[in-house]
Amino acid sequence: MARILKKEQWSDTIFSMLIEAKDVAKASKAGQFIILIPKEHGERVPLTIADSSKDEGWVQIVFQVVGKSTLELSRMNEGDELYSFVGPLGMPSEVEKFSGKVIMIGGGIGIAPIHPIAKTLKDLGNHVVSIIGARTADLLIMEDKMKEASTELIVATDDGSKGKKGFVNMVLEELLATEADNVDRIWAIGPPIMMKACTESAKKFNKPIIVSLNPIMVDGTGMCGACRVTVGGKTKFACVDGPEFDGALVDFDELMARQRQYKEQEQKALELYKAKEGLA
Ligand SMILES: Cc1cc2nc3c(=O)[nH]c(=O)nc-3n(C[C@H](O)[C@H](O)[C@H](O)COP(=O)(O)OP(=O)(O)OC[C@H]3O[C@@H](n4cnc5c(N)ncnc54)[C@H](O)[C@@H]3O)c2cc1C
Ligand code: FES
Structure with missing residues (x-):
């Protein structure tokens, strides 16, 4: 059964949960997601697998409360059972050992889905440069985990309360202005408007970019x-x-x-x- 093993609140609206789900943990690969239903008669909520442990049989989800179902989920507690938890779904990320650097960009709650991909790419021996950003320092999540999953980590906040001041796509553009020749692949995950802006920057330098x-x-x-x-x-x-x-x-x-x-x-x-x- 999909029991909530651990629950943490990371900001006013962002929560992390470890869910007991042995089969999902065993089969999951970076880039995939699950669909859960918090309670009977609830709606289906797709969430990315932010991390997992095959040995301990858990899957981590990190979610932002934006409406009814995510609010309902946020009010559940350790020990509660989710009504349904299905996965892994979707195609895994196409990861490999690149000869040049890879740039990983996570914006807001998009840091959670970028994490397992960065981790897998680093494990494959890649030089991983990660750029993570949020509106303000309080909303920045998973900084330590991203540090571990990256060779270099750049932090940015819209208001400058932590790291560089500005949007992640501006940091990407700065980086590409000096490093484009050494970059083989870019991943960007976050709000569609952020992924669109990052794509425009990547296009300027003729660099391939994957979005989720x-x-x-x-x-x-x-x-x-x-x-x-x-x-x-x-x-x-x-x-x-x-x-x-x-x-x-x-x-x-x-x-x-x-x-x-x-x-x-x-x-x-x-x-x-x-x-x-x-x-x-
Ligand atoms: C593949 C995938 C992975 C995702 N991973 C994450 C994640 O790791 N963390 C996270 O916080 N969010 C993630 N989301 C978004 C998350 O699924 C929605 O925020 C959630 O379903 C909103 O439900 P709600 O009832 O709380 O909000 P609602 O009030 O129903 O909707 C708020 C907004 O959420 C979006 N939304 C609503 N229902 C769905 C749905 N069934 N499927 C997708 N989007 C919906 C809509 O854009 C809507 O405007 C992911 C979505 C997809 C498709
Ligand atoms: S969610 Fe139904 S076709 Fe993709």
Whole structure:
């Protein structure tokens, strides 16, 4: 069963949980995700596998409370059982030993999914330069884990409260201005607008960039079509063809528009849940 073994609150809205899930831990590879349902009659929530231990049989999820289901999950405690926990889903990251450096960029909650990929690339003997960023120092997560998973770590915050002041794509551009010849591959994970900006920077220097897309998902098995995205002019299902794609081919504007399509219903679901649970 998927029992919550450990729960930590990392900021006002960000939580980490270790979930007992031996089979998922055994089979999981960097870049994959799970879909959980917190409680019976709840909604499906796709979350990236941020870390796992095959020996101890756990999977780590790191999530931000953005609506009803993530709020419901955040209110569960150590010892509670999740109603459903399915995975690993999606295609693993295509990792290899590159001759040049790899740059890993994690923005906000995107630091959680970039971590296992950076760790795997470093284990393969790569020179991993990671750039992690958040709006402010309080929201910066997994700095120690990213330090361990990287050869070099650069921290940036929008307000300059920690590390360099500015967006991660600005740091990427600075780095590419001096180092582009030594860089073989870039990964960027975070809000679509950040991945779009990083892709623009990578394109300027003609460098390949991989992004991980987070459209709304329902079944996670390629059957419902909810997660369709346009990549290179073709329709792809992020749950089975991705979630990672060549950033230069992604239609980010369509992705962002599709993510917003249920805003009103999501707001209503959150209000109803809060009223039912007596939350402010
Ligand atoms: C492959 C993948 C990996 C992800 N990994 C992480 C992660 O590691 N950590 C994390 O915090 N978030 C992650 N997300 C996003 C997370 O799934 C959503 O934030 C969550 O489902 C929101 O549910 P909600 O009911 O709390 O919010 P809602 O109020 O329902 O929605 C808030 C916003 O979340 C998005 N969303 C809503 N439902 C879904 C859904 N079923 N699938 C995807 N997005 C949805 C929409 O853009 C929506 O605008 C991932 C999404 C995908 C597709
Ligand atoms: S979530 Fe249904 S096809 Fe991808």
